[in-house]
Amino acid sequence: MSTVLAAATTVKAPSVEWNTMIPYLILGAGAIVTLFVSLLSTRSVQRVLTPLVAVAVLVGSGVFFALQLHEPAKTVMSGAMRVDDLAVVFSLLFIASALASIVLALRSSTAQNFGRGELYSLLITVVLGMAVLAAAENLVTLFLGLELFSIPLYVLCAGDLLRKGSLESGIKYLIIGSLGSATLLYGLAFIYGATGTTDYFRIAAQLSLPDIRGDAILLVGVALTFVGLAFKASIAPFHQWTPDVYEGAPTPITSFMAVATKAAAFAVILRLTGQALHPIMDNLQPVLAVLAVVTILVGNLGAMGQTSLKRMLAYSGVAQAGYLLVGVVVSTALGARGTVFYMLIYLFMNVAPFAVITARERAGAGSGYDSLRGLGREAPALAWSMTISMIALSGLPITAGFIGKLFLIEAAVAADYAWLAVAIVLGSALSLTYYLRVIATIWMSPARGASSVSSGEPLIAGAAPEADSSNHPELVAIAVIAALASIFFGVWPGPLLDLARDAAIAFAQLGR
């Protein structure tokens, strides 16, 4: 108890580790700077300087994050945050994902209609929120980070102001996201009620006491917390918002959400299960395992019947959340490593398809499967990027997806969860049906009924009809880079495995 008192007295003057906080401060200040820069209304400032500043902010913050890799874990602000390799790796992932979506947004209608400054500034705020979240070591910080990233994201989803679908998506995400947040907050409050503390470390200490385990308040709290997080991570059965929001949101934002939001939720889940809730993990495992299987099943079955690529990717994202959850369920360093590695490669596997979809949307082809017809001849670079990504997502060799699944399967079997490994492979088998359909549409379908007519089709509001794929080299570049990365890390996974290992070591140290 004396330590609690001692901690209470230090609250007055929290020690702030400024060195460790630098990357967070850069993000926070950068969001404001970006907004102000964009106030200069010159065209060149709007088109060039604003994105450049945003990129500089993200890269600058990323550099300072990277400098903290391999450093011993630091607790900052009196236990509010713990900046360790787990937090750093996830933060780098958020930043990379945001950079990719800035490239996708460069010449999008969203950037025009919504205002570039606002767009990039909000995006940086989201990254800041996620970074805080990934480092949170206290329930209050957790919620702070969660809202800091959620609220700007609601706005971003509605970013295509002139399009009804985008507004609808924003509203939907706002309502369901708030529900998720509220549920989570409720859960956190219950956990606090049961344990009397918001600090992960002390919660774990409380939970190690024998008499608290069956406590109803605690169980309700834990359940509600996981439900809230499941909303964010689109874990079934709390995934229903995903396809609608993904479809309606501007594609660059969807691309960011698909990776970063999921990663943020999993960062929290890993921290909670690795530290605060670690003592009761035995009881949680069966529940999470069932959730994982349900998620894999629902995601894969849902993706089958889709005609929109974005909806298909949304459901496939649900399925992938199920695979990621397997690494959490086993709750071993190997599992954490599998989850982190899969999350990292998920970035590459997802960015390429979204870049291709963005390109097709701008060519006026929409985002349905049909938009890909004849792409093999029209734009081979985009076609191959999409093909490789689909092969990677379905987990075939020699792509990173294969190594990722291999890792998760190995973690599951090693922790005596062989049936989860079987669930992963059965899910992958199901997923082939819709991933292959994309490839078949690209290469084996006749070209779209005279592509010259397509520019005369009713366009999605805001799409730039005059632009064909040759006019946006940045989309082609990012799609190709992401696809090449999917293959490169499939043959030589070393660098990402090292990152994942560092994160997993940090994860393993949480419990102690």
Added chain:
Amino acid sequence: MNLALTLILLIPLAGVLIAALMPKNQVGPTAAIATLIQIGFMAVLLVQFEVGDGLKGFVDEMWIPELGIHYSLGLDGLNIFMVALTSVAWSVATFSASRREISQPRMFYAMLALAEVGTLGAFLAQDLILFVLFFDLLLVPFYFLIGMWGESEEPGGARRATATFMIYTLAGSLLMLAAAVALGVLSSIQNQSEISFQFADLAANPVSHTAQQWIFVGFMIALLVKMPIPPLHGWMPITYKATPLPVLIALSAVVAKLGAYGFLRVVLPLLPEGVDSFQPLLLLFAVIAIIYGSVMAFSQDETRLVVGYSSIAQIGFVLLGIFALDAKGAEGAILQMVNHGIVTIGLFLIIGFLAERAGSEKLSAMGGLARNAPLMATLFLIIALATLAMPGSANFVGETYILFGAFTTEFVWGAIGSVGIVLAAMYMLRFFQRAMHGREGGNTASRELNVPEFALLLPAVLLVLALAIYPQYLVERVEGGAKSAVSAFGVSDDDVATTKVGEDAK
């Protein structure tokens, strides 16, 4: 590091890279000529391979240390002839393709070469995960080859066929992946050894009896689908009908054998107790395949499916030989895989020639094609007789070994299986007679083989003849590999096998 085997994997890619630089109409011929380099290289390796040699050219590099996955290749009696067969089949396939007009030739030949790399890699792999990786990898190029260049009467037929093929085989392969990972992980946990997927390490650290059972099932499904063995052969008819003939040569002659090879290389040595439990089931499958395949082959009108179903029957023999769990049976299985690969190359070439003359690949449209083509008829007859295992042919030696092995250990199954020999004579002779003799079909034009056609068919015929004259060459070199595959079963006596299981269970 021994580069020889890595070179085998890289030569096809290098060849197709050179071909891609050529102008469009030269891509095919260049790619075809490039395959001869591989054949030459393979010939050197074959000459160097002496009777009784163990693992040669062994490469072992740590690939992903965290997962215990090695990049490890090796050549021994079990796979050397499969690798040679792959080189020959792909060369013939490429030459055969280069005679045709092919749209997007660069992509076609690149995919063909990639498929060869996958197949060679699977045969050469000495690490379980590497084996699975190549086993899956080769499916991707086949998916494109069938889907993009497939032939189909109804629109979208090729697309459907390739999707069926892919989903069937990959669903199996993914199960095998889970089984393979489980095997490695459990082997390291149960024996408290460092995790490794190398065949040698896995054989030294066997997993428990229960684990072997379900891991066996995972492997079994994947391998049976690939062979294919009924009831898991559903992809075969639709895929065979849609696959372009040159691609089908490679698919049927070699890739189908990969399933049988997997049993010999992976399942028998690493999961002996699983094999013991499931032996009756697999023998049943083998016999069903022999009879079902033969009966179906006898009643097909599509010549491709005659060969396709006859392959099911032949691979059934191979399975019978493998699960006799006897050195002789295994040896026969390997011989039969090679022999059948060679005759399949010949048969599909001939189907192509017949179709050019009859205007259709259907038996009902053929007839009397031997009239002006004595040379073609002779070569066809040689291959047909080899397929039905005429005494004197290498196939006869192979089937004799298989039945010899089966009779020693599993008399009843061997006896039922031997019916297949008679059935084979029936369907092959029917095929030959309907096509070559009898009344001429409406649009048939009997024509002798021209020089390119003859040159294409000659290697297969020469190989059939050479192995018929001197089967000992194959038999001696294969023996070591076969023995090592069944070494876990000792004197392959039922009593011994059961006591062995009993001991391990303790």
